[in-house]
Amino acid sequence: MRMCGIFGYVGDRNASQILMQGLKDLEYRGYDSWGIAIANNGTINVIKRKGEISKAEDLCLEGRIGIAHTRWATHGVPSDINAHPHISYDGALAIVHNGIITNFEALRERLLKEEYKFSSDTDSEVLVNLIHSKMNDVGLLEATQAALTEVEGSYAIAVLSANHDYVVLAKKESPFLIGVGNDEMFFASDIMPMLDYTKKVITLHDGDTAVLTQNSFEVFNSDSKVTRSATSVPWSKKEAELGNFAHYMQKEIHEQERTIQEALRQPAETLEAICSSLKNAERIFITAEGTSLNAGMVFDLLLSEKGYMTKCLRASELRHHKNQITQDSVVVAVSQSGETADLISALKDIKEKNPKVVSILNRVGSHVEQLSDHVIYIKAGPEIGVASTKAYTGQIAVMYLLAGNLNGSLDETRSLLLSTAEKVHNILAESESEISRIVEELKGQRDFYFIGKGINHATALEAALKLKEISYIHAEGFAGGELKHGPLALIEKGVPVVVIAPKDSTYQDIISNAHEAKTRGAAIIGVSSETHTLFDYFVKIPENHSTIYPITSVVPLQYLAYKMAVALGKNPDKPRNLAKSVTVK
Secondary structure (H helix, E strand, O other): OHHHHHEEOOOOOOOHHHHHHHHOOOHOOOOOEEEEEEEEEEEEEEEEEEEHHOOOOOOOOOOOOEEEEOOOOOOOOOOOOOOOOEEOOOOOEEEEOOOOOOOOHHHHHHHHHHHOOOOOOOOOHHHHHHHHHOOOOOHHHHHHHHOOOOOOOEEEEEEOOOOOOOOOEEEEOOOOOOOOOOOOEEEEEHHHOOOOOOOOEEOOOOOEEEEEEEOEEEEEEEEEEOOOOOEEEOOOHHHHOOOOOOOOHHHHHHHHHHHHHHHHOOHHHHHHHHHHHHHHOEEEEEEEEEHHHHHHHHHHHHOOOOOEEEEEEEEEHHHHHHHHHHOOOOEOOOOOOOOOOHHHHHHHHOHHHHOOEEEEOOOOOHHHHOOOOOOEEEEOOOOOOOOOOHHHHHHHHHHHHHHHHHHOOOHHHHHHHHHHHHHHHHEEEEEEEHHHHHHHHOOOOOEEEEEHHHHHHHHHHHHHHHHHHHHHHEEEEEEHHHHOHHHHHHHOOOOOOEEEEEOOHHHHHHHHHHHHOOOOOEEEEEEEEEOOOOOEEEEOOOOOHHHHHHHHHHHHHHHHHHHHHHOOOOOOOOOOOOOOOOOOO
């Protein structure tokens, strides 16, 4: 499922202008409709539309307290009516909601019997009316808390009243942040829209409700007041600006020299604490989804080659292996956002086994962080493009660093990684013309296949994922030895096969696999430090220490995916049906 966006404001400034800019800052997450609601003089004014925010007229609603939302349709088709915010049947309350209420149909039937009326097909409209139904002789906070005891599912909600100068928030299994400004307060599902105003952020926990006024906030959990500490966001809005690049993905690919270097700046005590847990683990489980899972495969191999008992699993499948997990296990959770629903669910599901949880994250203050014993940050800064690039290489860099520390070769590993980072610019520059030729000659192909062996298998999977995500070309990655066990049946004349062939211990075997594809008529794209007679196209990478190839090999393949998407007229930053953070299962 896809991820919606919430933003809100309580202060002295015109809320509509702040909210509209905030919605634009949330566009990268993907959406099909948007809306804002402003409370002013006992009335809630709502504007909501299907379509793009950029096509909206300039809005200047009066009022200094409001809520805003970008929506991906879950319950109810994309439309003006189904867009958020939703109002109660009498217009007294408005709500924005991320998540899914699984029992909304039963709640709706009950409210219909109580003569509530509905104009949309959404679970969110049911929720705002349920809250309204609880407001007999109690305040908005108490009514919200009472309503949520009857709700099943996930939510981050903000409830606005026509007659109050505060907003009520609530969170369960969907990210929600409070931003503390100077005599003004903000709230959002993502840090991005708040960075123009504050870097001081409070992360709400599951079960929290909160009341925000212009200059204060209170947080409650299980009806008791609780303290939630603020953290400072370690990067600025400027880092998320596009600059001179055509797309964020292009920018983020070119940022990798710097972001790999940043990933290597880790506190010694953090490395030692994590490595102590790994050394003492009876078994190590690495879990993630998507691109982070491919990075996890690299870590799995790095550790298993040194004799550690490891297993790399999709987070959505971890529960089926939880009987192997004990209190002597370590679970390594990998995520850019720290808000991936399948990962959060998996960590909660194994909590009864009491393993140590080590997380490799980019975003500070996430839900996964709350579930972890140790956290190491890759420090990649904001990654706006939906298809991850710099976070992937940052994750791998941190994994090498941990493996080097475990092996007693930390300084050597750091030196190798710094050397690798310095090569990123040249890799992109030297491969530009050949990648352009590949794109021009092969952009009409319906299928691409990627093969790699050993640690390069992860690169094959990641490169295929990048291409399919943003160009919509069918692409699959395989271990080279798997070709003859099925995929070879798909190879026919002209089908592109990308062969990841660095000069490491896998070279001869992967060249043999390439021969198998070539004899069936495949167009071979070689990724290596030297060309080969088999290669119809040759993407050159520098010769390097064997364990660093997953970085040097993936960078030009990220660029290939980017160039292919652009050539086909696709927006690489906003691939269809995908979102940056998948926060519902």
